Amino acid sequence: MSDTTPTLIPPLVAPLTPTPLPAPVTGLTDKQVAALGGTIVPLYIYPIPPKQSDLAPFEPSTGKTSDQGHKIGIVVDVTIPSTGATATNVLYEFDTGGKGFWASQGQFTASGTNPVVPASGNAANLGAVITQYSSGITYLGTGVVATVSLPQAVVPDNGPVPTVTTGMAVVETILELSDGQELPGSFPIFGNFSGDFGVSLQQTATVTPPLKHNLPYPFDLQVPSQQPALLSIMAQLGVDSFIVDLVTLTTPAAAPGAGTLPVKAGRLILGPSSAFAPYFPQYQAMTATGTTYTPPQSSASAASAKPIATYEEALLFGSLAVASNQAVGVPVVFDTGAPGVMLHSGEQPPQLSKDGFTPVVGDQLLLNTQLDSGEGTGFESNVQSLLSFTVGEVIGENAASMAGIVGQTQSGFINTGLTTFLAYQIMYDLQNGLIRFPAQGKATT
Template identity: 30%
Template sequence: MSDSPTPAASGQRIPTSTLLAAAQADGAVQIPLLYIPLGDSAKVAIKVQVSVDGWNNGQPVTQFYEFDTGGKGFWLDSTTISTSGVTSPGTVETLYTSGNYYSGPAAAATVSFPGAVVPTGTGTPAITAEVGLITTFDQYPQGSMIQSTDPLVVVSRATGKQVYPKAASFPIFTECYGDFGASLNPTAGPPSLSNPTAGFPSLLSVLAQYLPTRSGLETGFIVSVPTGEGDTGWLILGVGSQLSALFTTVVTMNPGTPDSFTLPNGSTVPTYSEQVINADVTLGKQNLPSLGICLDTGCPHVVLHGGTSLVITNAGQNMGPLTITVGATQLMQTDTYATMPSPATPDGPGYINTGVQNFMPFQVLYNIATGKLYLS
């Protein structure tokens, strides 16, 4: 391989063989991703092994989890495993736009990846991070949100009226026993449905807490999703010069609030917003410059979330052709999308979740150390 690999043309996928060869040359770990058909779209899954002191009789649990770049923290099914022996700093919870609600104790875990390809000279990843052990799994109506003025109430984003859940069970999407969140934004820690009197622990993606030990690798990862049944996708841990050289478009990631997260060893890593980048949007006859974009493998379709700039009055409202551009790169052009109305209580300008479809024509590199995001 040459010192400077040839990048893909802007907006094209890097051939898998080229991507994996660069990862091998850099000494980056390569983890398979599974394609799960879901109607006219797909879900992506990752196989993970988790060990927690005092849990599952001291034995590791190995399962598939949804690989979710829009999700915060790692949440795993413990609805049939007692958590009575687990030492926990407190209860954690999350509510997804899909309506899935998870709650349970936070716990320190060791996370590893069966099936990972580990180059010679690179240590096998065994990441220590706090995770959420799901003891309550409920399903609210799609588009629900925790009320900003009362964290003990869940309401419809569209109407502001209170909504109620039904009990749910695993697996989800036929294969998955929780959500392996890869968002670089941590969960918040105010009072909550599950812990109404105090703050609760904050969780951050396991991937953001992987600190490469091999010289020349920076903290970060690459997402190359599988594009169909029978295709293997890849998560690459660690970012080196050979990998970076394959990508054509570079964007600055939006900082998180707060902008850093303290790891179990006392060191800190930077965090980034759920709307990880901004892009220029044309929607029908509207021009919306520098709108927030959530790159989300966990969302099966493109979803427009209304706000004060991206004003949406009705669910399902079609507002004309959508074009999203980052610099000179057209990220997406479509007239097929879902819409979530602007909330009754304004909470920002609105944003677009580009869904898993955005990852089909592109690979995405997140360099956590430098705060840059790369598109192939």
């Protein structure tokens, strides 16, 4: 779920000539991943339940879908060392468009008479925090220093599961948009999740940005003017790279929070970038923010931690065509928290006006970018289509919509949502600051 709007300067212009999409990687079996030194963490695919009777299995390319698409889940363990509170084997939304990790306080078990959240003035209490998502959800809570791990990770040679001690948010209040108003809500969100495991490589703002949705009294009084910066756990695990694989699917025997809800499981692969880069030969430098993140000084890892590079939410730029309307230099957000493709109109170029770029069924939608495949031998530019389809009504496959107008100082952008991730794997090469894609597929005749 994207919670900010990118305002960036495009480096490249890609011609609007359709190409085959990146071809899904087929050679990375679980056994091969382990041989390459990779760790595998399950990612669970759940339909969004508008009501229980509307649930349908996740089956790409069959047209079977829930009314509102799907969400991705990951199981996480959390311990707050200063209070001893724990939240074990809890399912959170895996959200590449969200910043920081936000976990429901209701999932924590307190230690003795200690509170879950460390008291104000304790170095492990980082202060009040707030975030809002395009879905209409608002979280209010407290930033804390916590130890976060991925308990379902399958690690080569039975090594320790990925773990880091850093800043995250304990959510004390959830508000949800209803008939244009933010009202008190409850967990789980989207039927299954106890918060948002944000994977965006951009840190949260320390000065609270203008709210997307005004809050009613007394919640409006709880909005901090400043707050601690939080960064995704994935960026802090010390891994070279991670791959989001929602193409290689299995049917799990059981999935947390699912009950009888039909799900599939994909993979989050963590490992050395040099080992996995050959499977993702096309790449582009991720758009850097120019700032770095340092874990809270009270965290166990802070003493030895190096500043971590951060990147804009829109990691690259592309050229976009919707029917006969075209725009270049369009910021592109890859967001597993958005069920389908969403366009956002802006006041600054490229505006992506609602009149010209609102997709309707039957329109041709094309998103191209320029990728390198030189691997150190010089820039070898390739035009690559990231999206190319006739607009339909299957969310996550061919549905697209205009989400609304963003701030006056901001440009329009496209959020590819789950549609790209369900079509091919994407690799985040943290060691080299690159976003990587599989090789271009072969043209069909």
